[in-house]
Amino acid sequence: xxxxxxxxxxxxxxxxxxxxxxxxxxxxxxxxxxxxxxxxxxxxxxxxxxxxxxxxxxxxxxxxxxxxxxxxxxxxxxxxxxxxxxxxxxxxxxxxxxxxxxxxxxxxxxxxxxxxxxxxxxxxxxxxxxxxxxxxxxxxxxxxxxxxxxxxxxxxxxxxxxxxxxxxxxxxxxxxxxxxxxxxxxxxxxxxxxx
Numbered sequence: 185x186x187x188x189x190x191x192x193x194x195x196x197x198x199x200x201x202x203x204x205x206x207x208x209x210x211x212x213x214x215x216x217x218x219x220x221x222x223x224x225x226x227x228x229x230x231x232x233x234x235x236x237x238x239x240x241x242x243x244x245x246x247x248x249x250x251x252x253x254x255x256x257x258x259x260x261x262x263x264x265x266x267x268x269x270x271x272x273x274x275x276x277x278x279x280x281x282x283x284x285x286x287x288x289x290x291x292x293x294x295x296x297x298x299x300x301x302x303x304x305x306x307x308x309x310x311x312x313x314x315x316x317x318x319x320x321x322x323x324x325x326x327x328x329x330x331x332x333x334x335x336x337x338x339x340x341x342x343x344x345x346x347x348x349x350x351x352x353x354x355x356x357x358x359x360x361x362x363x364x365x366x367x368x369x370x371x372x373x374x375x376x377x378x379x
Contacts, residue, residue, distance in 0.1 A: 186214050187278075187335040195278070201335055202273030202307055215283070215332040218268040221309060222326045223361045224248040224256055225265040240367045247361065255325045258293070258316040266312045266324075267361045272333055273307025276342045281334045282310055288330070292318025295331050302333070304342045311361055 187195065189211050195201040203216055210217040225245040232244055245265065250256060258264060274280050280302030284295040297313035312331065316322050324330075 185337055187337065188214055192216060192335060195335070200275045200278060202271060203333075204271040210329075212332060215334040216270075217285075217329045218270050218272070218282075218310070218331045218333055220312075220324060220326055220328050220330040221267040221269045221361075222250045222252060222254060223267055224250070225361045227263070238367055238370045250326050252326055255323050258314060258322045258324060260316055260319050260321065262316050263297075264314050265361045266314055266330075267309045268312065268331060269309070269327065271307060271309055272302060274302055274304055274335065276304045277338055277340070279304055279336050279338060280310075281336065282312075283332050283334065285329060285332060291322060292316060292320075293322055304338060 187201075192201060192211065192214075193208075196203060196206060206216075210219075225247050228243055228246045232241065235241075235244065248256065256264070272280055282296055282300030282302065284293070288295065294315040294317060295312050297315055299311075299313055302308075302310065310331075310333075314324075
C-alpha cells in the first residue's frame, strides 16, 4: 500500500522513513519531491569504445561537480548519472519507489533508466540514470525539482535488508554518484547448482 502524506509524516517521526532535509512544502499527496544534486557522471568516450559488463573499469565515467547554482546540459539521446540532494532511507518494513515528474517527462526527460527502487534497510542519496529523449538539448539546474519518491509498506519485516552481508549490496548508503559495479556479479559463482 502506498503511503499518504499523513503516513509519510508519521513514519518520519518514528524514523521508519528518513528524508533529510525534510521540508513540508515538498510533500505531495502520496510522495515527496526530490531535488537535483550537484554531482554528475558522464561516459568517458575518449578512453573507451565498448562497455564490457564483466570488467571493472574505474575510469569508464568522468565525475563532474557543479557549484550549488550550476547547470548542466543533457544533449539529445544523451545519458548521465546524477544524484538527488536529499538523503532518503527506509527501515526493514518499507520500500521507496522513485518516479519522474510529469512536466519533465513531457519535455522528454527520463530521470531513471529502470533503477528507481529503494530496498528495505537502505539509506542514501538516490542515483538518477538520466536520458534525454527529446530532439533538443535540456538544461538542468542544481536544486531543481527532479523526481518524486513514494513509499510503500511490505507485508512483513524483511529477513535480510539491503546491505546484509549475504546479499552483496553494491550501493549501500551511497552518498555520491557511483558508476556501475555490475562486474561484481561475475565474481560470484552463481552458475553451479548447490548439491
